Amino acid sequence: MYHPTSRVLTVLELLQSRPSITGPELATRLEMDVRTVRRYITHLQDVGIPIEANIGRYGGYRLRPGFKLPPLIFTEDEATSIMIGLLASSWLEIKQPSTSIEGALAKVSRVLPLKAKIRLEAMMASLVLLPHHQQKRPDASLLIELSCAIQASQRIEIVYNAQRKESTQRKVEPYGMVGWKGNWYLVGYCCLRLEYRIFRLDRIQQVEVLSETFRKDEGFDYEQFVKDRYQSPGMLVEVEFQTDLATLQQHMTSQYGTLTPTPTGVLFQEDFDDMEAMARYLMAINLPFVVHYPPELRTALQRIGEKMIQFATAQPPQSSNQ
Numbered sequence: 001m002y003h004p005t006s007r008v009l010t011v012l013e014l015l016q017s018r019p020s021i022t023g024p025e026l027a028t029r030l031e032m033d034v035r036t037v038r039r040y041i042t043h044l045q046d047v048g049i050p051i052e053a054n055i056g057r058y059g060g061y062r063l064r065p066g067f068k069l070p071p072l073i074f075t076e077d078e079a080t081s082i083m084i085g086l087l088a089s090s091w092l093e094i095k096q097p098s099t100s101i102e103g104a105l106a107k108v109s110r111v112l113p114l115k116a117k118i119r120l121e122a123m124m125a126s127l128v129l130l131p132h133h134q135q136k137r138p139d140a141s142l143l144i145e146l147s148c149a150i151q152a153s154q155r156i157e158i159v160y161n162a163q164r165k166e167s168t169q170r171k172v173e174p175y176g177m178v179g180w181k182g183n184w185y186l187v188g189y190c191c192l193r194l195e196y197r198i199f200r201l202d203r204i205q206q207v208e209v210l211s212e213t214f215r216k217d218e219g220f221d222y223e224q225f226v227k228d229r230y231q232s233p234g235m236l237v238e239v240e241f242q243t244d245l246a247t248l249q250q251h252m253t254s255q256y257g258t259l260t261p262t263p264t265g266v267l268f269q270e271d272f273d274d275m276e277a278m279a280r281y282l283m284a285i286n287l288p289f290v291v292h293y294p295p296e297l298r299t300a301l302q303r304i305g306e307k308m309i310q311f312a313t314a315q316p317p318q319s320s321n322q
Contacts, residue, residue: 007032008040015051020062079112142201143177146186149209150174153216155191159206160199167205168192173214176222177201180230187222189214196220198229237278238292239268241285251285267292275300 007030014021014029026037041061045051050064086108109117149156156174161167171191178185184201237257241248242265249259257270268289272278279300282289291298 008043011037011040012044012049015061015063018062020060022060026061079108079116082108142204142207143184145207145209146174146177150176153213155210155212155214156188157208157210158199158204161203161205170199171210172197172199173216175216175220178223178226180226185226187225189217196222196225198226235272235275235294235296237268237270237272237294237297239282239297240264240290240292241266241268242288242290248287251287265289276303279304 010030011026014026023034023037027034030037041051041053052062052064054060109121146156148154153173155171157169157171159167159169170193172186173189173191175187175189175196178187186199186201186204188197188199189195190197240262245259245261245266248266248268252259252268257268260267260269275294275296278297283301283304291301
């Protein structure tokens with residue numbers, strides 16, 4: 001006896017194997033009446049399968065020409081990579097609904113071989129990846145919208161808050177997006193400034209994709225443009241965190257610098273040109289550390305400490321009685 005789900009899948013299989021098949025033929029093959037066939041066809045159409053139908057007593061059905069259902073077959077290593085990517089989605093600092101991530105994890109987990117399933121369940125139970133700067137996380141919908149505009153070479157109009165908090169309306173020809181040391185950037189040609197510019201995604205307030213298209217300069221490398229702007233020789237920073245590598249990796253990744261385990265902790269090394277910003281970043285990690293180099297970083301930390309003491313000891317103003 002057929003299960004209803006099996007019959008629906010059989011309908012789909014028959015449609016893939018033949019250019020066209022009539023309702024009565026499907027009914028005969030599946031031992032059902034034509035009305036039930038129509039109901040199953042409707043189920044498939046409702047989930048997005050493009051089935052075309054010719055109306056009539058002996059009408060036929062076919063899949064839209066060119067449509068194929070590719071089989072999703074993953075090796076154990078590929079399935080593991082997908083699961084790790086889903087688990088690490090928060091680490092990428094992209095705003096996505098937790099329900100969509102959990103749903104995808106559940107679906108992939110259900111079809112894993114037993115060995116891989118046990119291994120990944122163990123990892124899920126013991127692995128926590130916390131985002132670094134939640135306030136800077138871009139929405140997944142923004143990334144998708146910008147990616148589509150980039151792919152189609154369509155101009156966009158944005159409302160952008162510059163560093164001095166000035167809000168401007170810009171028309172931009174988008175070339176690509178780059179993630180760099182905790183921030184996400186859009187690179188494009190700014191029609192207002194008449195030059196290539198970099199826009200931080202967390203400062204984009206509004207986006208409208210325009211119908212206008214543009215011709216890209218094939219010689220422009222947006223990735224190198226970002227590297228040239230932000231990758232400066234700087235000054236070597238060497239800080240030893242007094243914790244283990246696994247704990248430190250919950251707060252920072254190797255994209256921020258080199259992490260090397262030592263007998264007394266983990267050595268963090270990076271070239272950086274702004275010691276004030278580095279000092280604030282290290283304090284935000286909230287783990288004990290010792291500065292090996294440079295002395296300018298020690299000075300920056302001392303200045304922050306003095307400001308904290310000043311704020312902590314400041315007295316509220318006394319209101320005078322009239």
